[in-house]
Amino acid sequence: MPRAGLDRAAVVTAGAALADEVGLDRLTMGLLAERVGVRTPSLYKHVGGQEDLNRGIAVLALGEAADAVGVAVQGRAGRDALAAAARAFRAFVVEHPGRYAATIGVEPSGPDDPLAAEGRRLLDAFTAVLRGYEIAGSDVDHALRMLRSLCHGFATLQSANGFQWSADVDESFEWLIAFTDRGLRAG
Amino acid sequence: MPRAGLDRAAVVTAGAALADEVGLDRLTMGLLAERVGVRTPSLYKHVGGQEDLNRGIAVLALGEAADAVGVAVQGRAGRDALAAAARAFRAFVVEHPGRYAATIGVEPSGPDDPLAAEGRRLLDAFTAVLRGYEIAGSDVDHALRMLRSLCHGFATLQSANGFQWSADVDESFEWLIAFTDRGLRAG
DNA sequence: AGCTTTTGGCTAACGGAATTAGCCTAACAT
């Protein structure tokens, strides 16, 4: 039996891709094994189990999201930065719903957990957006939570098909960006 | 064997309570059966299966949320109504995370699905909030989606322990209400 | 009351998924 040349990264990456395709809830060890060309138990040589796999996917997703938002914000400030960050985040979630779903509800086990590091990177990217507005120091945390809630809420509702009625979703999102920009300016 | 006197409503209600206690993902047919004092297969006399149970819980949750928000909004307008609605919604999600989780990702099968009716009731309650602001007709949909995204995002992040760092969560939420009120007024 | 029908329990059994144990060999280091 020739070896498949797998390692943890390969397994996690394949798992993330599969989660995007079939949905995180339908991501099964058997399906993943088939995808990477191996029998199910062999996966356990590379990941600790389903929970560990999920954490791996979450780390990957947070890192990718942080990169996407970070790049989008570069060289922009104020409303431009806000719009670019929000669009980049939403695009990531819509294109990678499975990966993103893996990030929900996972908690870093400690300060050394790579999950915490990647989460902080994503947060930092959003913090950079706020630098373009004049916000009192104590309000930065609140504003950050608002941005996160808005982006998370909109993106997850959209990817769960939660917006049923008529109006165009992209249009709503642009409206939402304008609304937030106005609010942050007037704060 | 004496009968347990179950019916669909009792099973669904117990399922909702159990989901709140142990988390929707850990809600298992066996656990629910034990809770209601019956063997697992007996549950299938009352609900079609896990998916049907989930829909039942979702209908229940949407109805309760609609009631809570609806009551909160009565007799209030403008900022008062907004604050009351948002607080009621968040309180519901935080107190009933399992129930609420059941509402995410379920789609009404048709216009007669009770799920659609309860969803609409909840939406209507939020729409009532917007009547207190002067919003151009075409913007009402967008504003509604924003409200929903904000409330959903904040509440789910909080109940998933997604806010890790320092600042007080309640304070952030009040800040968020003030922010939204200002924005809707200036729209 | 007695009979029948429907309803709501139960046990038994199946299938699918996660996981563990234990084997066996390819790849690699010496």
Place this chain on the structure above:
DNA sequence: ATGTTAGGCTAATTCCGTTAGCCAAAAGCT
């Protein structure tokens, strides 16, 4: 060459959802 390790595999266990089929309790009739 040879010994070790890492990465496959099969087999077996467990747990969960679900279905089939039995049997008694409740409810409805006459």
